[in-house]
Amino acid sequence: MDALRGFALLGILVVNIAFLASGYRMAGLAEPAFHSSLDWGVRWSVTLLMENKFYLLFSFLFGYSFTLQLDSAAQHGRAFVPMFLRRLAGLFLLGLAHAVLLFPGDILTTYAAVGVALLVLRRITPRAAVLLAAGLTALLALGFVLLALMAMSGHDMSGTVAPAAADAARSDAALGGGVWQIISEHVRKLSLIIMFRVLFQGPAVLAACLIGLAVGKLGALRDLSAHTRALRRLQWTGFTVGLGGAFFYTLSAWNGTVHKFWGEAVDLVTAPLLAAAYGATFLRLLPSMPRIGRALAAPGRLALSNYLAQSLICSLIFTGYGLALVDRVSPPVEVLIALGIFGAQVLYSRWWLKGHRYGPVEWLLRYLTYWRRPGVARK
Secondary structure (H helix, E strand, O other): OHHHHHHHHHHHHHHHHHHHOOHHHHOOOOOOOOOOHHHHHHHHHHHHHOOOOHHHHHHHHHHHHHHHHHHHHHHOOOOHHHHHHHHHHHHHHHHHHHHHHOOOOOOHHHHHHHHHHHHHOOOOOHHHHHHHHHHHHHHHHHHHHHHHHHHHOOOOOOOOHHHHHHHHHHHHHHHOOOHHHHHHHHHHHHHHHHHHHHHHHHHHHHHHHHHHHHHHHHOOOOOHHHHHHHHHHHHHHHHHHHHHHHHHHHHHHHHOOOOHHHHHHHHHHHHHHHHHHHHHHHHHHHHHOHHHHHHHHHHHHOHHHHHHHHHHHHHHHHOOOOOOOOOOOOHHHHHHHHHHHHHHHHHHHHHHHOOEOOOHHHHHHHHHHHOOOOOOEOO
16 A cells, blocks of 8 residues: 555656646646647646546545554544544644645645545445445536536637636746745635635545545455456456546647536546556556565655655745746656656655654654654664
């Protein structure tokens, strides 16, 4: 699970770096300074293969880990509810600071809110959890279908690109400025994306968490060899239906031949399948690539620290906190920077874990969770 978490963390970074590096990408537009075939090839590839997939995989692991925490609390005779609520409060505060200071696209606050829902639903059966996840996904997709039908029926959708471009230019100027300009821009963006978080990402994250909860309750990952057939089916379904839906979504995002609402509706249904195919493929290949597994497991164990560190490093590169290279780095170079950052995190995480049980932010969260000082050094 640590290795799979590290794998998901890499995918999240490759997606997020484009939004950290450009006000235009945060506005849903391509960076106007980069329009070569290679630039567009990278944009299409990241959207097709990675966007909206890896945060779902990470959310699945959040739900799965929830069942492990439940079991651990029961084994040690701990009162789970107050302990978990303290953990969620700590996660929310960390996420809020992350969103205001570094990246308004933060997902930790969403996990904190979804964690409350998991707490309420902790006694749900695996079958009911899967059905609820499917129902949430279908309801979200239906919402976008209705929006698409409204647009097709004559709702005026004109004039949206120019304001978005003007907003992106304004964002670029703020992100390249001083500390208070950057923070003010992050707060402004937060006020614009709260509705997206509540109506789209929150329910999508909850659906993925519920699948993780169901898998955790069934103990399906304890013996992967007993579930080879199920993993193979996930691969076949995900790499056919999932990739087909991802291609449709990519057309809607970058080509304009498909209305974006239709693309979002299809992606909501098919992105979880592709994410599941990635996870199933990774789990099946992991026994045959132990070195890669060990390399990914180290940053996976420090996932929270590394997630926040990724935003910090990118902020130092792209905003006025540091080099202020906002919208001056092409999409291919962004991906190379992301790979370089993650490679450094692999090395750092392996070094850190030689002398510590927990990452620095993990240590803080455990302190808030158990309300006592965790051990730092490894025995």
